[in-house]
Amino acid sequence: MSTEAMRGRFPWGLTIVCAIALALLVGLGTWQVQRLQWKQGLIARSEAAATQPPVSLETLAQLRDPEFRKAVLTCDLQNQPFVELQSIHDGQAGVRLISACESWLIDLGFVADTVSARPERQPAAIPGIVAEARKVEAPNGFAPLPEGNRFYARDTAAMSRALGIDGPVRPYVLFATGSAWPQWAELQPSAPPAAFSNNHLGYALTWFGLALAVIGFYIALLRRRLRPQAALLPEQGDRAKETFH
Structure with a gap:
């Protein structure tokens, strides 16, 4: 079989599907890495703010990001x-x-x-x-x-x-964090909890792992698709010699 014939059997459809899936998985993994960095910064800010004394409302209004x-x-x-x-x-x-x-x-x-x-x-x-x-x-x-x-x-x-x-x-x-009516026990002052779930690294590893699985799947199918065609070349050469003799 000629090289042109082998190229004609190249799995373009499979390649396009795998390329799209790979781009999607890598994009999701990258997004989770970015979320991880954002969450780490948020946790650091929360922990730093917990150690700082209260300020006046005027000072608070001058802060670029007064959260926490x-x-x-x-x-x-x-x-x-x-x-x-x-x-x-x-x-x-x-x-x-x-x-x-x-x-x-x-x-x-x-x-x-x-x-x-x-x-x-x-x-x-x-x-x-x-x-x-x-x-x-x-x-x-x-x-x-x-x-x-x-x-x-x-x-x-x-x-x-x-x-x-x-x-x-x-x-x-x-x-x-304190009651405006201390004598009224029914009022429960509370700020939202500052505990953050930070599973973004695990999510990122999952998406990147699936991306590697897609690459391995594609390579395995590609080799399986092309190997039988390559294996026929020596046999065809022998048959050609027998016909010549």
């Missing part, structure tokens, strides 16, 4: 209006009370649905409440619309309008 940093709240949160965000905390349904302080949204904490009462106004503020800044994502277009002061998604823009906050909407919410 703590600030001292000086507003009279006991006498500020708030809206309610439907939420679940430790498997229990309820709401989170959202107020404002110096153009920052303040998550005051969780109240279970079994509690119908709301805190009463107090004659004096509770000074020195510490809150942790966390970045929040804007809700998607399928999020339910608010009903009065009850929200069903953390729509910071709509919450800011409802609370009378002027100016640009910050992509951060301050989560109070």
